[in-house]
Amino acid sequence: MSANERLNDEEGRIFALHDLEILDTSEEKPFENIVDLIQQVLKVPMCAVSLVDKNRQWFKARRGMDAKETARDISFCTHAIRKMEPLVVPDSHKDPRFCDSPLVTGEPFIRSYAGIPLASSDGFNLGALCAMDKEPREFSDADIAILTNFANMVVSEMELRRVASTDQLTNVLSRRGWLEEAKREIHRAIRYDRPISVAIFDLDRFKSINDTYGHPAGDKVLVSFSDLCTNTIRQMDCFGRIGGEEFALLMPETTPEDAYTLAERLREAYAETPFDLGDVVHGTVSIGIATLGHGATDIYGVLDKADKAMYAAKNSGRNKTVIFDDEAAANKTKTLVA
Amino acid sequence: MYKSADHIKFKLVLVMQTEYIVNPEDIVASATKSLCEIDIPPTLADSIDNHQKQLISLASALLAGGYDEMMVKQSIEVSFNSYKKELISTIVALQEGSYVCQ
Numbered sequence: 001m002s003a004n005e006r007l008n009d010e011e012g013r014i015f016a017l018h019d020l021e022i023l024d025t026s027e028e029k030p031f032e033n034i035v036d037l038i039q040q041v042l043k044v045p046m047c048a049v050s051l052v053d054k055n056r057q058w059f060k061a062r063r064g065m066d067a068k069e070t071a072r073d074i075s076f077c078t079h080a081i082r083k084m085e086p087l088v089v090p091d092s093h094k095d096p097r098f099c100d101s102p103l104v105t106g107e108p109f110i111r112s113y114a115g116i117p118l119a120s121s122d123g124f125n126l127g128a129l130c131a132m133d134k135e136p137r138e139f140s141d142a143d144i145a146i147l148t149n150f151a152n153m154v155v156s157e158m159e160l161r162r163v164a165s166t167d168q169l170t171n172v173l174s175r176r177g178w179l180e181e182a183k184r185e186i187h188r189a190i191r192y193d194r195p196i197s198v199a200i201f202d203l204d205r206f207k208s209i210n211d212t213y214g215h216p217a218g219d220k221v222l223v224s225f226s227d228l229c230t231n232t233i234r235q236m237d238c239f240g241r242i243g244g245e246e247f248a249l250l251m252p253e254t255t256p257e258d259a260y261t262l263a264e265r266l267r268e269a270y271a272e273t274p275f276d277l278g279d280v281v282h283g284t285v286s287i288g289i290a291t292l293g294h295g296a297t298d299i300y301g302v303l304d305k306a307d308k309a310m311y312a313a314k315n316s317g318r319n320k321t322v323i324f325d326d327e328a329a330a331n332k333t334k335t336l337v338a
Numbered sequence: 339m340y341k342s343a344d345h346i347k348f349k350l351v352l353v354m355q356t357e358y359i360v361n362p363e364d365i366v367a368s369a370t371k372s373l374c375e376i377d378i379p380p381t382l383a384d385s386i387d388n389h390q391k392q393l394i395s396l397a398s399a400l401l402a403g404g405y406d407e408m409m410v411k412q413s414i415e416v417s418f419n420s421y422k423k424e425l426i427s428t429i430v431a432l433q434e435g436s437y438v439c440q
Contacts, residue, residue, distance in 0.1 A: 033420040037413055041405065142403030149396035153417060156389050160382075160424050164431040168381060176431045243434075 003084060006123045013081075014054055016124040020162055021173075021181060023051060023058055030157040031061035034129075034150055039063050042143055044131040046108055049118070049154055050077040051127035064132075065108045074101045076132075080115035081125035086144050089113040091136040112137035114144060116151035121159060129154050167241040169219055170226035178240025182250045182299045185238065189252065189292065197259035197291045198299075199249045200306040201229075201266070204284040204318040206245035209277070217277040218245075225270060225285070232266055248303070256291050256323045263287045263321045271319060284319035286310055294326035305329075360407050362397035366390060369414045372422070379432055382425065389421055 006012065017023070031049050038047045046064030050057045057077050058069040072078050076098060080087040090112055092098040103110050112135065115128035129151040131139070139147075165177025173181065182198070189196035203225060210218040222245065229239050229247065238250040251259050267285055275281045288310025296302045309324040316322070370390065378386060393414055400410045 028424075030420040030424050033416055037416055041400070041409070041413060140403070142399065145399040146396065146403055149392060149399050152392045153389070153396070153421070156385065156392060157421065157424060160385055160421070160428050163381065163385070164424075164428040168432060174431050175434050 003123060007082060007084070007125065009124070013124040013126070016120050016122060017051060017053065017126045020120075020126070020158060021165055021177060022060060022158065022161065023053060024184060025060070025180060027061070028157075028161075031154065034154055034157075035061045035063045038129075038131055038147065038150055041146060042131050044133050046110070046132040046134075048130055048132075049127065050075070050115075050130060051118075052077055052081050052125075057127070060127075067108075070103065074103055076101075076103070076110065076113045077115055077128040077130060080128035080130065081117050084117060084119070084125070086117075086148065087113070087115045087128070088139050088144065090138050093136075108132070109134050111135050112139070114139040114147055116144075116148050118151055118155055118158070120155065126158075170223050170241050172226050172230060172247075173238065173240030175240065175242040178238065178242055178248055178250070179299060181238045181240075182248070185250055185252050186292065186299045186302065190297075194253055195255045195291065197251045197254045197256050197289055198302045198306045199251070199259055199263045199321075200242075200288045200303070200310045201225075201247040201249070201263075201285050202287075202310055202314065203245040204286055204314070206283075209281065209283070213277040213279075213281075217275075220277070221275055221283055224273065224275065225283070228269055228273065229266055232269065233262070248306075256289050259289050259291075260321055260323055263289060267319065267321055286313035286318050287321040288313055288324065289321065290324040294329060360401060360410075362394050362401060362410075365397045365407075365411055365414050366393045366418075369393070369411065369418045370422075376422075376426065376429070379429060381432065382428065386425070389418075393418060 035047050035049065038044065048062040048065065049060040051060055052072060052075070056069045056072050057075040059065070076087070076089065079097060089095050089098060092104045092111055092113065098104050110132045112133045113130060115130035117125040118127045118129060119125050129147060131147055165174055165180065167174045185196060188194070203221065206218065206221070209221055225247070226241065229249065233239055233249060236252050240248055242248045251262065267287055271282060271284050273282070275283065288306045288308065290296065290302050290305035290309055292302055296305050305324040309322040313320040313322040370393065373386070396417065397410055397414050400413060
């Protein structure tokens with residue numbers, strides 16, 4: 001695909017942006033440092049790392065502006081991402097594209113703007129690094145060169161972030177990436193009082209596969225299990241490798257009973273999958289399921305309960321799915337207190 | 339005011355040294371020397387290489403824009419330290435994924 005075709009591939013661009021798993025994440029120091037430096041070096045009152053989503057621009061880092069996001073159609077950055085070159089607006093009052101924008105006529109009163117597209121490694125403009133002033137301003141070639149260099153660094157930081165969020169063997173979310181996504185979904189479930197479930201999968205007797213057939217064979221099993229899960233789960237679900245042979249699946253809008261049905265389907269499909277490791281081998285998996293409530297108020301609490309349920313599955317003979325029994329745990333606590 | 343030949347010579351040496359120090363590659367090399375203390379996984383080698391080039395390019399752009407040496411050094415150091423922190427965190431995340439089963 002040529003660079004021009006990519007500029008017009010809005011669907012691909014949005015997919016690439018969402019794939020980064022960066023939207024609506026919390027503040028991160030590298031991006032904060034970059035906007036601080038821009039403010040200091042270019043002496044601008046406002047600057048931002050703006051990511052242009054389907055209907056909004058969302059700021060990963062910002063200075064001099066209160067809003068965390070604005071509508072896309074009034075934004076300067078939606079114009080900046082349409083080209084590979086910088087967008088410079090010396091005086092927004094004289095530019096018919098922007099003179100009526102609420103961002104010009106009202107807070108934050110953008111009078112001049114310089115935006116550098118943030119191009120991903122696969123060539124999509126995900127947003128823009130922008131410097132803005134409340135006065136008309138001619139951004140010099142040197143200003144643009146400096147801003148361009150900072151934009152390249154923003155992209156590097158985003159790429160590095162992606163490496164940390166992806167498990168290099170299976171290509172699913174790493175523990176760090178999964179936890180970030182899971183925290184967001186748990187927060188949403190609590191806020192809107194929606195059901196949510198977490199399943200932990202631990203491959204049974206995995207050590208013996210490594211010991212008998214070697215680590216490449218073990219890797220093959222891990223990749224196959226990941227592929228099986230990613231091909232079976234819904235788009236809204238979030239799957240990741242959170243430990244050696246341990247995986248986690250977060251299922252929004254799902255009760256533990258519905259999660260059980262999906263988990264059982266995965267367990268059965270995995271048990272039926274033959275692996276050619278020299279010998280033909282069948283693996284099994286033990287699964288624990290839990291949800292919010294009964295002491296679990298965040299992702300770590302839910303993971304802890306799912307982990308206990310998974311060990312209950314292991315201890316009762318493996319190759320099983322167990323839902324954490326909140327009632328039994330509550331009764332046990334009551335007995336201990338009494 | 340009278341200036342001795344030695345004084346002029348001293349100033350000249352100082353200017354030459356200053357020009358040498360203000361080389362963008364040297365500023366970046368000085369700011370990033372702690373990189374050699376980190377055991378870099380091959381997956382991240384390209385990222386680090388790119389970042390080094392970006393730092394040199396930023397230092398050049400700042401110097402060309404007339405910013406003083408202290409400001410350039412400070413900007414490069416802040417940029418690098420911030421990247422280094424994220425780099426270490428990424429290396430830790432990668433190590434969590436590359437394990438030996440017990």
